Every structure is written in structure tokens, then in C-alpha cells.
Amino acid sequence: MFTLQTWIVQALFIFLTTESIGELIVPCAHIHPESSVVQLGSNFTAVCVLKEKCMNDYHVTANEIFWKTGRVTVPYEQYAVINRTASSVTFPNITLINALLTCNIRMFGQINRSVYGIRIISGLPPEKPKNLSCIVNEGKKMMCQWDPGRETHLETNYTLKSEWATEKFDDCKAKRDTPTSCTVDYPPVYFVNIEVWVEAENALGKVASDHINFDPIDKVKLNPPHILSVNSSKELSSILKLTWTDSRFKSFITLKYDIQYRTKDASTWNQVPPEDTSSTRSSFTVQDLKPFTEYVFRIRCMKEDGKGYWSDWSEEASGITYEDRPSKAPSFWYKIEPSHAHGTRSVQLKWKTLPPFEANGKILDYEVTLTKWKSHSQNYTVKDTKLTVNLTNDRYVATLTARNLVGKSDASVLTIPAWDFQATHPVTSLKAFPKDNVLWVEWTAPDESVNRYILEWCVLSDKSPCIPEWQQEDGTVHRTYLRAPSKGPTVRTKKVGKNEAVLEWDHLPIDAQNGFIRNYTIFYRTVIGNEIAVNVDSSHTEYTLSSLTSDTLYMVRMAAYTDEGGKDGPEFTFTTPKFAQGEIEAIVVPVCLAFLLTTLLGVLFCFNKRDLIKKHIWPNVPDPSKSHIAQWSPHTPPRHFNSKDQMYPDGNFTDVSVVEIEANDKKPFPDDLKSLDLFKKEKVNTEGHSSGIGGSSCMSSSRPSISSSDENESAQNTSSTVQYSTVVHSGYRHQVPSVQVFSRSESTQPLLDSEERPEDLQLVDNVDGSDGILPRQRYFKQNCSQHETSPDISHFERSQQVSSVNEEDFVRLKQQQISDHISQPYGSGKMKMFQEVPAVDAFGPGIEGQVERFETVGMEAAVDEGMPKSYLPQTVRRGGYMPQ
């Protein structure tokens, strides 16, 4: 790149400063040195040597040389004139530079001109790369990285070289964007020492790093193990067995492992002692775990001797230790309720569920035993946490055990005193005070020993009654706090619909639970509505509110309850949308479809009834200007129009005559009409077969076929239409006719032309006859004459003759035959051609069955087949027919 720049600069100066009058291009001067990479801090001297020819031409010497870096003139103090032709410039202690140094001359004492230039770039030679290290990620190629040292400010190439004792490997050239690392091309071969070093090279020097020699197996970073399972043991509820698969390397190197675990809710990891996992293995049993607790594990591995790198951690896997019998008896208390029966009392025994770390499993039920003084005991098995029994006024002893899959807890024993029992040593100095966001209760213990204390309290609130709560404390304490959740769960919406919202929340952290969360309560309300409360089981973290009102702002909060009370979480607001998802689409799409369908039906209806519609709003008004004399009956005396002015001298039309020609329904269809149908079909079949079957063949090419068809049709049209009609200037049914009340016919029919421009008649005839029309006349005539002269010609043969007519022609013909009430005759030539076609006789007689159709759909087609020679209109319909 640098060299390229230098050459470009030099070339530029050569072109700027040389004379090339029939000679080789020769620069006016040269600068030495050509190489211009300068080390930072060094002195740099350049010498410009003028050519004799330049000196003579421009009358300059080295004294007239001055130097520039870029556009800045170098101070003259740095110059030194060596001799008459050479001048030098010196840059002491050169700084960071990348500039153009030019040698300039001042011609004739006032004109400055650059005669040569070089680009000087300053930089530093590469430093010796340091900290070369390599890593072999399992399954990948070796990658080495290094510290390249100081910035060189020059393009510096780093090459990683590697070799065995017996073999050299290809160099690994660091990419420009990652000059501090390189990944070799060859796969790693383990257990063979390889020597690696880096060479750094730029324009100012080349240096190699220290060589490192290692076995790639000692630089390997294995893939992390994959934990297959975490299994519990029924025999030991404190262990979990971890099994995994790890690197294929374990078949030939010894691995060591690092296993960490934690409970699911904990954030810190526990470490399995490294000495327990210092050899290759595929399973490990972790001990001293809590029963019925979910633990999360992760594992990594590396070479046993510690050479290389630890693998990444495996994906975490979890397992639950097996259950153990409940480790503690539940808290147990009672409440005597008033009873109307004499001699008995209703006692509600109540107890608290054990927290998970004491339940050691799922509590299946509780066993309550009630023993009356000196009497038989009574057993109850209860799934709930309370039991109401009717007791006599005697003293009872109640015991409670919690049972899980493994066994029973120790028994909680509770004495229910006789009804007349009086406590002799009550607790005194009971006081409560808030501290650290909890409510503390403190009391003075009695002198006698106490088995345990029971605290009872309730929340005093205007909104809710006093619901007594209780908690049990050991007999040794005299101060405790009321254990209710310290904070409520933070609820949020997971999904909000038009009439429902899915709420979700996280479980409270253990530290904030202050007990066992019994249930959650969701409170939600609108701005103006009443608050609604919903109780949710404590195991859930999601709930769907239903029957919400759309487009409404809701406020929702949650409270978590333990046996000791509850705590509200922060309030959350959300707004239900106005429309459910997809509702708009569900409305719009059917409406659009219905509209589309209606439109389509309308179009279809109009299409089917177009005749009727057209009859009412756009009846068939023949255009006289498009008339053809060919259609006129030769028996009808021609009407002579000298001019339009003559015809309507006052410029107003007085009447409108719509003329239709009724086909001769008496005439049977000729046989050849069938062949017309076939002809049409064959036209369809031969779509795309343009031109072809000989220029003389009827409709032999597509383009001419169109003309032929059109001509034919136009001829047919005109043959059945009265070409001129009286036109009312005021229009039909309030339609305003054009100002040009009688437009010139496009037809070049002889009569009209001769009437309008008699002098052109001959010319037009000649033109038509000589060029475009005559061949078609011949063609059509030939076709039709075949019908005449060879009536026995096979149907197939006739079909062949028209086989090249494309479908488009046919369709157009058919459409016009069927639907076009207002015939638009085509060019005069066509008309003329038709005049010369006697072959319509071939279609002449026998149009029964089609006559009616022709009558209704258009006069042209009817005439096509029905009145080949007689041009006299047979029927007058709709409006006054003006005999002509």
C-alpha cells in the first residue's frame, strides 16, 4: 500500500513536470532516498537532484529549490545546497508523520513548480512480541495469542511459526483485524511437542518472540461434561448421585473435576472438595444434603495434572433428595368455643404446617390422639390443620404427629385443662413494639419453668374483624416477633386480553416469607369499582383474571399470607384493550369478503343482463359515419348526400332512428354454418399459430387474420345495418351528442367518399386496391369461392384452411357477433372486401334457431349468416326506420 502510494505520487509528478514532445517522459528531478519510511525520533535527510535539461529550460539551479511537506514549506534553515544541481533537506528527530515531501523550484524567480515528490511515513519497528500463549479448544484447531508491544504506526505483519522436532508447519499469518492472535490451519496432534513463536515484521524491521515448546495436550481446553442425571437414594435422604459424560480425552488422559452445587433458591455455590474428584470418573455422590430439597449442580473438568485449562461449566442440572421423616413436631394449640350443651365444650385443635426444611417431605396427614384423664384415647387422622371435637369438661391430653411418606414426626403434646382450671402463673409485662419492620412482643417469664409459649394476636382493622393468629415459641424465650411476610409479592401481567388478564409473580424469597406461605390473595379493582379479592394457592405463580371489562384501567395487588398474617405487595396497573387479538381482523375480513362477493355478483349480474341494461341506458344507436355502402341494398335507391350541411342545414337533428336488421328467419341454416362453429373452434385450437399456411390461404397469419376477422365482421355488421340514420341533435334520453353532429365516416367506401370528396374516390380505390386490400380481397374471395365452387370440400379441409387463425381473432369475432349491438364497422378496405365476397352465401340459408339469438344480441351476426346478398334490411325495430 505504501509502495503503491509512493509510485502514484511519483507518477503524478512525472506527468506534471516533464516535457513529452516526441520524447520519453523524463522527470525534472529525483529525490533520494526513494524509500521514505522513517523511524520516529531519527533524523531524515532527503536530497533533490535537478536534471540538466530542466535547469537549462527553466534557468534554475539548486538554489531555487525549496521543499514542502504537504502544502507547508519547510523552513530554509533545514535546507543545504550541496552543489549546483542538488539540494537537501533534513528533518531532525522526526515525529509522527505521513505526508508528501516535494521538491519544488521557483522558475524565472516567481513561478513555483513541484518537480518531484515522495511520501514519507514515520513509525517504529515492531517490538518483540511477548506473552505468547496457545490454547487448543477440544475439537478445534490451536489458537495462539500474544502481546504485540507498542504501536508501530506502520503496517506490521505477525506470523505464527510452528514446528515439530522433525517437521515444520505452514506459517499462520495473523489477520489485519486481529494482529494479536492466529489460529493454525492444521489439526492438533497431541503428545508431540511443538515449538511455536511469532515473528513481527514491518518496513523498519523484523523481530521474533521467544520460542515456546509444549505438548498441545497441555494446552487443551476440554468440552464441558454433560450431566446425564441427578438421582436420589431411598436409603439415604441426604445424598444425590451425579452422573455425566465427558470428553473423549478421558480414554487416554486422566481428568479431574470441579463439582459445585446449591439449593435451588440459593445464590452461592458449594464446592465438592477437589481431592474427591481428582481422577477420571463419570459419577459422584454428593453427601450431607438436606432431605426433600432441590439441588442444582454444575461440573467442569480439565487435565488431571493441572496443565491446560478448565472446561466451561456444564449446563446446570437439578435433583431432589429423597424424603425423610419430619424432623420436628408441629406447633399445636387449641381454642375452646362456647357450647350450648351442658357438660361439654367444643374444642378446636389447630396446628401449623411444618416448613419444608422440617417437614422433610410432603406431609400426607396428621394424627391426633385425644386422651381423657384415666380413660381410653381416641385417634383422628386429619389432612387439614385443625380439628374440632366436642369434649367433656374434663382434662384432656392431645398429641399430634405429622406423617410423610417416610415416617412420622415426634409428637406435640398439648394439655387441654378441665373447664375449671385456673392458671396460676400468668405471663406478665407483655408489651409489643415495632422494630426493624417487624412487630416485636416481649414479656416477663414466670418463675416456674415453661415448656412453651403461645402468642395470640389479631389485626385491628375497621375493614376486617379480629381474626386471631397464633404462634408458638420455646419456653426459654421471652421475646419474639410476629412472623408474617415482610413483603408481598410483586405482581405483573403476563398477558392482557380484552376480557382477561394473566397475572404472574415470583415466589417470595425465603428471607421475606417469615413462615410458610399459606396462600396468596389477589386484589383487583377498577378506578371506580369495588375491589375484588381472589385467593390463590401458594404453589401457584400465575393466575388468570377473567370477566374483565374491555378498555378499562385495572389496579391489582397481591398479598402473601402465612399463618401469622399477610403482607401486601406493590400495586400494579394495566389496561385491557378495546378489541381482542384478531377481533378487528375477524370483523374486517368478512366485511371485505362480503363486499367483494357482492361486487362480483353485481358484475356477474350486469354481465348476464347487459343486454337488458344496455337497452335501457344505452340503446343501439347506429353511427351513420361508420356506415358502409356495401350493406346497402342494391335495390334501394341510394340516398344522396351532398354534404352534411345539406343534410342538416340547420345543424339540428330532428329525429333518431335506430335501425336493426332482422335476419331472414325463414332461411334455414346452411350446412356451412356448422362449419362456421367448427371454424371458430379451430380458431381457438390454433391459437398462437400465427401465419402460416401460405400467404394465399384464408386467415393464414395471425395479424392478417385479425384484419380478416375484423373485416369480415365489419362487413357483416354493415351488411345488416342501415348505415345512415337520422340523428337527433338533442341526443337520446338527454344524452348530448357531440358538437360534430355528423362526423366523417372512417369508411372509404366509394359512395360516401365520392359524396364527400368525389375527387378522392379514385385515389382511394387505387390505393386500396393496390396495396393492403386487394390481397385480402383475393384471400377472402378465395376462401369463400371455395365454398361456392367446391361445396363438397370436406369439413376438415375447410378447417385446415382457417387453422392458422388465432384464438384472439375468433374471440373478438364472436364477441362482436354476440354482444356488440352498436356495430363499429372497420376500415373501408374491409368493407370493400366484404362487398366482393359472395361466399357469404355459404352461410346463407338455414339459420333457424340462431335467428332469434341474433335478433336479440345483435343484428350484425344475424346478417352475417342470413343475408349474404340482399342488403335490404328486413326488420325495423326500435324507432322509426327510415327506408333508404
Added chain:
Amino acid sequence: MKVLAAGVVPLLLVLHWKPGAGSPLPINPVNATCNTHHPCPSNLMSQIRSQLAQLNGTANALFILYYTAQGEPFPNNLDKLCGPNVTDFPPFQPNGTEKVRLVELYRIVAYLGTALGNITRDQKTLNPTAHSLHSKLNATADTLRGLLSNVLCRLCSKYHVAHVDVAYGPDTSGKDVFQKKKLGCQLLGKYKQVMAVLAQAF
């Protein structure tokens, strides 16, 4: 089966074998000395043992992968088609001195390396989509190459062995498809067998 007995050619080493046993080998002068780019590591024998263990640990999988990739009749006729009946395979005496064992190991590895090159070449043609097999063949060839380098280093540095006569396996380039597959299978069967012996011997 035509075997190129290269014993007539005094060779020091064949580090860069290429597919095709018929290609000429570099001929080192008889008085060639051991020149290595850098000194051999002190744990060279340990490395050789590890390499042999590595090769032995993967030999069976390579053998299975090979005959599975060939399709029938190979998987169901292993005894007939893939028996380790390789003639002219270099001998090995486990009870020899270390020097003798290393020389014999060198011959075996050189032989296997060339044969494996031929198999790899053939398989890329015969089973172009068996990428796993190609990969394992290449990895095995690389490991053999490394083993050869280590053995050379050891012979040079400790025993000053200047040259070892080596023999190459059969050239399969002119064989038909079935013969190529069969020879490859026999060779890999032999490879599996001999690696078990070598891994025990060092």
C-alpha cells in the same frame, strides 16, 4: 498382491507419506545424521505411550465405522472380509529391547500411515458422504504422523539411529471397488490388532 518392499531403499524417515504407495520416497544418504529442529522432550517415551493408548482407544471405533460405511456384505462377514490377514506386515517383538521395539514400531507406523493414506483416498471416492469416517481416518493419520515424529526423535536422540528400512502396504489404486474396500477392512482389522499389542508393549 503387489507389495513394494522398500527395504532396498535406505530411508531415514518417512514423515510426509502421501496416498499411493508407488510414489517415490525421499532417499536419505546412508550416512545421514539425526537432525532435528529442536531437542526432543524428556518425556518422549511417555508421549509415545500416550499416543499408542490414544490410537488403541480409537482403533475399534474406526474399524466399526469403516466396515459399517462399506455396507453389506462387510458387516456380516467380518471374519472372511476383514480378518487381519495382511501379508508383509512389519513384525513386532514385544520382548525386544527398547531400541528394537522402537525400530519395529517405526516400521509399523510408517506402514500403517501409508496404508491409511490409501484407505482415506479410496474412501473419499467410494464413500464420499461418509464424513465421519473420513474425519476419523484423517485424525488417526495425524496421530500416526505425530507418533512417527516422536519415534524418530527418540531413535535419533537416544540411539542415534540414522536410518530405518521401511515397507509400504499394498497399492490399492489399481484394484476394483470391492478389493479396495476389502483391503481397507483387512488393514484396519490388523491395525486394531497390532495397536492393542503395541499399547501393551511400551
